[in-house]
Amino acid sequence: MAAFATKQSMLLLSSSLLLLIGVSTGSFYDNFDITWGDGRANIFESGHLLTCTLDKISGSGFQSKKEYLFGKIDMKMKLVAGNSAGTVTAYYLSSKGETWDEIDFEFLGNVTGQPYVLHTNVFTGGKGNREMQFYLWFDPTADFHTYTVLWNPLNIIFLVDGIPIRVFKNNEAHGVAYPKSQPMKIYSSLWEADDWATQGGRVKTDWTNAPFSASYRSFNDVDCCSRTSVWNWVTCNANSNSWMWTTLNSNQLGQMKWVQDDYMIYNYCNDFKRFPQGLPTECNLG
Template sequence: MEMRGSYPKILLLMVMVVVAAARDKDPSGFVTWNNNYYTTWGHQALVLNETSELHLTLDHNSGSGFESYSIYGSGSFNMRIKAPPQTKSTGVITSFYLRSKSSRPDELCFQILGNGRQYMLNTNMFMYGEGDKAQRFRLWFDPTKDYHSYRFLWNPHQLVFYVDDTPIRVYKKNPNTYYPAVQTMFMHGSVQNGSKIDPKQMPYTAKFQASKIDGCVTTFMGIDKCTDPKLWWNRKENWQLSSKERELYTNARKVYLDYDYCSDKKRYPKVPQECRSYG
């Protein structure tokens, strides 16, 4: 009789486990916002339907930003973003980035820049606290009309910036230059005022959808555990671009690259040493 009575309890426990798991991960492939991210500054983020999207607001008082609870040492990090509608004087910056917490941080960054008639996509890197490594692109779509994917692939061998599965920037590990493989990083998103904006158009709202996080969760000093080749993003086939990706990469840079600091001889008469590490 006691064993029969235990079945409902076991069944209830199983249901509770399933429900708890469902709260962390949505069947559509999106993660639950409040279990993975929190507002770090500015306006409290508006979360719609928990897993569908998050809105960040820029108004007369402030922009806003969020950060992941977890810290990562490698992985594939994808964020779907719909930028605020543009106006003639838009100076809104919508960002998705990975950043370490130290006095000399590493950072990988996508910035969707409002630029009057056209939005631009700026990519930047900080390596051990040194920034100004911008590569800027003309987008082949309107980022305000629909969601588009912005993804970092970060493993011990290469960093790749992807837009809708097209690689646009590649940084390879090189024994002669610094490579971000020492510091762990958090995921961030934000919307803020970059230069001048039209106050009559406020508030501006940037919309984010967070896909499933394929990242190695670790501790502040635990990046070594994230080099395991069993993790799919660390496998040998991800040490370099595939032939198809190489074709997409070459075309994207040929057609859409607007600025590359490595080619800016006015700012850098001597080509920065790390430019040899770009794929």
């Protein structure tokens, strides 16, 4: 009965949200605006390929035209090849304001032959400090791979090529804030952060390798609720969208355990030195 009541309350929450079900053509022209870089970000192949570049003068970036409040959002990315030390390719969702919410993928470059670090984080009400970091089980610079955020009233699931690597659950019942009311846009950028990005800032960017480039394809936001302006919200029917109630099944839990056992290199929930007064509440919940 408790589980039924919880789902019923979630249904009421979601049915009360005024949202527009976003259906994407996949075209970067239709879905994104290049926001900075002075010509260093460009769209090619009739809108199906976007590239960001970084040189010693500037990086570049883009953002979505729409805002999202829950959704399953896919992007294929190919990261900076070769010696990418000091570079960061950021791909994330974020709201505005001092108490913003945010869901982060950040790819920290490395020297040739060393693995990229996939850095993930979740912010609620302007508070983050929920970092988990991974190596990848493939070379993310050799080809495109799919990075997915599935965000619904129950949980946020980070997936790589359909394999879940991390889940942040809705634990509001235990006093943990959860992003559910602030619409977020999608942002991505390629920028230089050699004061911290590679081995804690010990390895600096080698500008003889510039310009650096990251590429994007196959954006998909068909399974989402979104708006293009504050004036066009319509009801998003949670009952007709199965992704609104998706959680991990037993097979996916096994996949996530494999990734976390073999490829996780940092978990804030294991960092007792960082939290001497006790780990964050969600770390002690199932």
